[in-house]
Amino acid sequence: MASIRRTPALLTALKYAALAGYVGFALFPLYWLVKIALTPERVIFSEGTQLWPSAVTLENFRTVLFHSDFLAFFSNSLMVSLGTAAATTLIAAASGYAFSRFRFSGKRLIIAVMLVTQMFPLLMIIAPIYKIVAAIGLLNSLTSLIVVYTAFNIPFATFLMQSFFDAIPKDLEEAAMMDGCTRFQALRKVIVPLTLPGLGATLGFVFTAAWSELLFALMLINSNDRMTFPVGLLTFVSKFSVDWGQMMAAGVLALVPSCLFFIFIQRYLVQGLTTGAVKG
């Protein structure tokens, strides 16, 4: 304690300066996004590099919302991302629980294989994936995206969930089973409520990953009404010009669900729900 109190003020100031520098660095692109989105089209090229334009307008947002396919992209993305997040989290929770609690033969092998799947560059497998999806007739459907994203996110999400389950003492489950629960009841009544932060984190992670995925969406979808948002953004790039203002406005709008989502799950992320479970 004494050593903390004696920390020189200069050091504290430096720490805050470093943090402020990092936050500024991380937030600057966001700021630029918002700024360009608010800049009227006529001044975008004359004042593009100024920190704040001489005039601001919501015109770009209006155009994007009412005179483009943006809403369709948006709802497509929402569907794909929510579908992926839900499917992945459900499967990852089940497999993570199994890895955390059960001993079975082949466990190490399965874990190793799951790790290996994470090592291939996406570009290498995009052609085979395309072939497979085409063969089962799912090309140009949102379902194909959900399936592919789910498959790609499961390994990481499983390891994530496993670590959350590992953090919950086995005693709690055993106590529940002594109290008359079946293993499934113990899972539902005791373990799941305590894993909510982990489920929230996994949902958020997978949602964000699916929300911003471009490569597969670009390959597997080709009609305008099925495009997800990242692909849709590219439609603002035409042969002759890039509509920067509208593109940025669409980008800002695309951030909204992610932000809402994280605001919603934030309290589960921070809360240390397991405190008080065992001794301590």
Next chain:
Amino acid sequence: MARMELNGIAKAYGTVEVMRDIDLVIEDGEFVVLVGPSGCGKSTLLRMIAGLEPITAGDFTIDGERMNEVPPRERDIAMVFQSYALYPHMDVARNMGFSMEIARAPAAERQGRVAAAARTLGLDTLLARLPRALSGGQRQRVAMGRAIVRDPRAFLFDEPLSNLDAALRVEMRLEIARLHRKLGATMVYVTHDQVEAMTLADRIVVLEAGRIRQIGAPLDLYERPANRFVAQFIGSPTMNILPVTAEAGAVRLADGSRIEMPQARPGASHLGIRPEHLEVTDPGEGQIVGTADVVEHLGSDTNIAVSVAGIGALMVRRQGTATLRPGDRIGLGIAPGKAHLFDAEGRALRPAPAD
């Protein structure tokens, strides 16, 4: 109410056998304490009784009914965990009533039983709290309350007091003794603390390396340990063990002194004498002469570490205070009839029954 019978119970993890030939009958309403050093298998044995650990071989029955494959929830046994294992997201009342909630008992009955248990344990005012807002002692009480509310046919305790501070541990020990007297239920209690074992148990089961070394009432184990392990495990400070050579009707210590012992016979290799059975005398009297090394004043007792030429260190315990100082020469007398003899395998040699 439950009478438990363990017949030839064994436990193996893969090919590693950690426990075998466990034969034990726990009578209805009996308080049995499983005690032993860490790793002796006492917790594993308790978990097998609970159903949390599969039994590799042997039969386990409760009231004559084979339980080996019966899942824990159907055994009607409550368990208090060392970590308490309270459900962190439920308040005290729900924690205590959880088993009845699972059994779909009527809410009124559940609340009544929870309230009654809370009163017994002095938790009335804490029912709405979450476990994280409780002190260690309160959590311990909630864990016991959770077991009581169920009114099970047997209680299991897995080192329930080891996370409490010394004063609280004594208090809760009395609480558990009272609880046993009040409920009259069968209780199996695991501890490595021999004071808990001695004070709580009707019978103590001493385990070592996955085997039962002796079963008996606390004073039985103290007065008639079956082997060196039990002799040294029960009692504090630990029993002194001295190598001896046997003669007819007597043994000879390494320093040459001769001690008359009726049970002495060829094969006796060690003499055991508890610190409280060594009497401090003037040098020259008694059978052994030594020098006081360390004198520990405990108030009610005094522990004296004595070094004896040719034998080594002996621990002596005297009631009350002593005026001894380190460096003093003292004599030690062995209280007649209080010494134990062990053979080379560590088995106790008993005096031949008087005709």
